[in-house]
Amino acid sequence: MRPIQEFDEIGYWSEIKLEIVRDYAAAYSTILTKKNLPHVYVDAFAGAGQHISKGSGAFVPGSPLNALNVQPPFREYHFIDLNVTRVESLQRIAGCQNDVHVYEGDCNEILIQTIFPTLHFESYRRALCYWTRMDWT
Numbered sequence: 001m002r003p004i005q006e007f008d009e010i011g012y013w014s015e016i017k018l019e020i021v022r023d024y025a026a027a028y029s030t031i032l033t034k035k036n037l038p039h040v041y042v043d044a045f046a047g048a049g050q051h052i053s054k055g056s057g058a059f060v061p062g063s064p065l066n067a068l069n070v071q072p073p074f075r076e077y078h079f080i081d082l083n084v085t086r087v088e089s090l091q092r093i094a095g096c097q098n099d100v101h102v103y104e105g106d107c108n109e110i111l112i113q114t115i116f117p118t119l120h121f122e123s124y125r126r127a128l129c130y131w132t133r134m135d136w137t
Contacts, residue, residue: 006085007059010051015060018051021130022066025074028128033072041067042115042129044107046079048089063130064090068100074128075099078115080107107131 010018025041032039049064061069064079077100079090087104094100103110111129119125 006048006089007050007052008047009054010060011054014051015053015055018060018063018066021063022061022070025067025128026070029070029072029074032126037124037126038075039126039128040076040078040119041070041074042078042080042111042127042131043067044080044111044129044131046081046086046090046102048081048086049079049093050089065093067130068093075125077101078103080105080110082106 029039043063046064047062050062051060052058053060064077067074067077077094077097079094079100080103081087081090082105084104087102090102094102103114115127119127
């Protein structure tokens with residue numbers, strides 16, 4: 001079994017998927033901001049926040065980094081990953097932002113026990129929950 005590296009190499013299709021998610025997040029945030037609805041971004045398999053392109057060898061912003069750059073911004077960000085090295089990278093990317101929460105652990109537990117209970121329908125808080133892993137190919 002090979003060790004988990006901080007940055008994964010991703011293929012062309014994963015780069016396209018990241019662009020689609022980025023554009024969707026921007027549209028989602030724009031619409032909810034215009035409706036004055038508080039909204040949060042949740043990434044259940046956040047990774048290190050960026051990847052390395054197999055094609056060019058260059059760094060590619062991952063979904064967490066893309067989400068942090070969306071305008072208008074989300075009210076909160078929740079990034080989850082199992083790997084401590086990737087969590088540390090996410091914490092470096094987030095810096096001292098009070099609206100960014102980084103969790104190390106199983107997303108199935110963290111989502112159910114920590115994040116979803118804060119998103120009650122009655123409070124009108126909405127979330128864009130990204131729950132997929134990159135295919136790394």
